[in-house]
Amino acid sequence: MKITSLQNGRIKEAVKLRDRKGRDDTDLFLIEGYREIERAIGSGHRLEAVFYCPELFLGVNEIRLLQISGAELVECTREVFAKLSYRDRPDGLLAIAPQTHLTLKTLAERLKNIPNPFLVVAESIEKPGNLGTILRSCDAAGVHAVIVCDPTTDIHNPNVVRSSVGTLFTIPVCEADGDETLAFLKNHGISIVAATPHAKSEFTKVDLTRGVAVAVGTEQYGLSKRWMEQADIQIRIPMFGVADSLNVASATTLVLYEVVRQRRA
Numbered sequence: 001m002k003i004t005s006l007q008n009g010r011i012k013e014a015v016k017l018r019d020r021k022g023r024d025d026t027d028l029f030l031i032e033g034y035r036e037i038e039r040a041i042g043s044g045h046r047l048e049a050v051f052y053c054p055e056l057f058l059g060v061n062e063i064r065l066l067q068i069s070g071a072e073l074v075e076c077t078r079e080v081f082a083k084l085s086y087r088d089r090p091d092g093l094l095a096i097a098p099q100t101h102l103t104l105k106t107l108a109e110r111l112k113n114i115p116n117p118f119l120v121v122a123e124s125i126e127k128p129g130n131l132g133t134i135l136r137s138c139d140a141a142g143v144h145a146v147i148v149c150d151p152t153t154d155i156h157n158p159n160v161v162r163s164s165v166g167t168l169f170t171i172p173v174c175e176a177d178g179d180e181t182l183a184f185l186k187n188h189g190i191s192i193v194a195a196t197p198h199a200k201s202e203f204t205k206v207d208l209t210r211g212v213a214v215a216v217g218t219e220q221y222g223l224s225k226r227w228m229e230q231a232d233i234q235i236r237i238p239m240f241g242v243a244d245s246l247n248v249a250s251a252t253t254l255v256l257y258e259v260v261r262q263r264r265a
Contacts, residue, residue, distance in 0.1 A: 002075040003051075006083055010074070014051065014084055014096060018158055023099070029156035031095040031166075032087060034058070038065055039166030040097065047071035047095045053081035056092030071095065086158050099156050102174035104184045107145055110172055114144055117190055118259060119213040121181060123149045123227060125248065126219055131155070132163025133249035134216070139167035141256035146173045147213075149181045182230055185213050194223050194231035195251060197244060203235040208259045216252050 003011060016022030017030045028048070031040050040047065049072040052062070056078065066073055076084065084094050111117050120138050125131045131153060138146050148155055155173055176184070185192055190211040195203065215231065217223030222245075228234070237251055245251070 002077070003080050004077050006080060008080070011076075011080060011083060014094075017096065018086055020154055020157070023154065023156055027099050028096055029099055029161070030086070030158045031097055031161055032085060032090070032093065032158065033162065033166070034062060034065065034091050034093055036161055036166035037069070037093055037095050040095070040169045041065070041069060043169040045097060045100065045169050047097045049074055050093065050095045051076050051081065051084055052094075053078055053090075053092040056081060056090055058091045062091075062093060065093070069095070087162070102172055104147070104174060104176050104180060107147070107172055107174055108184070108188065111144060111188070115211075116209065116263075117188070117211045117213075118142065118144050118263075119185075119190060120146045120252065120256070121149050121185075121192070121213050121215040121227075122146060122252075123178065123215060123217045123223055124152050125216075126152050128153050128157040128159035129163045130219060130247070130249045131157075132160040132165075132168070134252050135160070135164040135171070135173065136167045137249065137253040137256055139164075139170050141253075141260050143171060143256065146171060147181050147184075148173060148175045150178050151175050152218075178224075178226060182226075191232040192227070192230055193233045193235060193255070194228055195235050195237060195255060196222065196228060197236055197239070199234035199236040201233075201235055203237055203255050203258050206233055206235055208233075208262050212259065214252065214255050214259070216248050219248050222248075 023029050051074045053076050190213050193212050193214045
């Protein structure tokens with residue numbers, strides 16, 4: 001089928017998924033873009049429908065992606081797709097998919113045979129772009145799983161999907177509350193690593209080769225007092241300019257690659 005009307009009911013329902021209420025009410029979310037959809041398919045994530053506009057395709061591989069999607073295919077005019085898209089430069093592909101809700105119990109099963117788990121805990125990250133960038137860095141650094149703790153933005157926000165460049169689908173990601181997460185880490189012998197400007201040890205001077213969970217906090221205030229008090233290792237990133245801290249995604253990336261460096265040494 002081809003949708004030509006901006007008032008089409010399916011288009012209106014899809015647009016509602018940009019907002020959290022629409023996602024919560026339906027347990028569906030949006031995945032826009034070739035790379036993002038390709039990574040969702042490659043990870044085995046089921047798609048319900050893919051809206052597409054051939055006029056906006058950037059290459060020749062889009063047709064193959066549609067063919068292997070296993071989803072209902074819905075063609076749209078350029079005008080209709082523009083209403084659907086949340087990007088400045090859409091590439092003509094947007095999927096609707098069911099949300100995945102991974103629990104800490106399921107995560108424990110996945111970590112069972114990993115001797116020194118490498119985790120990230122993201123506490124109350126407010127900006128979807130930062131959360132998505134953290135996920136992208138976690139994928140690049142080989143993090144085993146990410147726990148989004150006491151979330152203020154949901155992991156299925158379209159801007160999380162976009163800024164993660166689809167890596168939301170390549171690593172296990174679960175949402176949990178703080179007490180549950182702290183108990184999980186303690187019960188599994190995973191050390192909590194917290195960055196703070198007040199720590200005595202620089203992040204390159206501590207042992208990060210054992211099982212660790214790198215905990216990062218809100219953009220404005222950092223980790224909460226509870227997490228700082230529960231941390232097994234406190235580290236600082238040296239700052240040599242006038243700024244007293246880095247963007248949370250940048251700081252996370254630095255620490256993750258220090259873990260990688262030590263484990264490869």
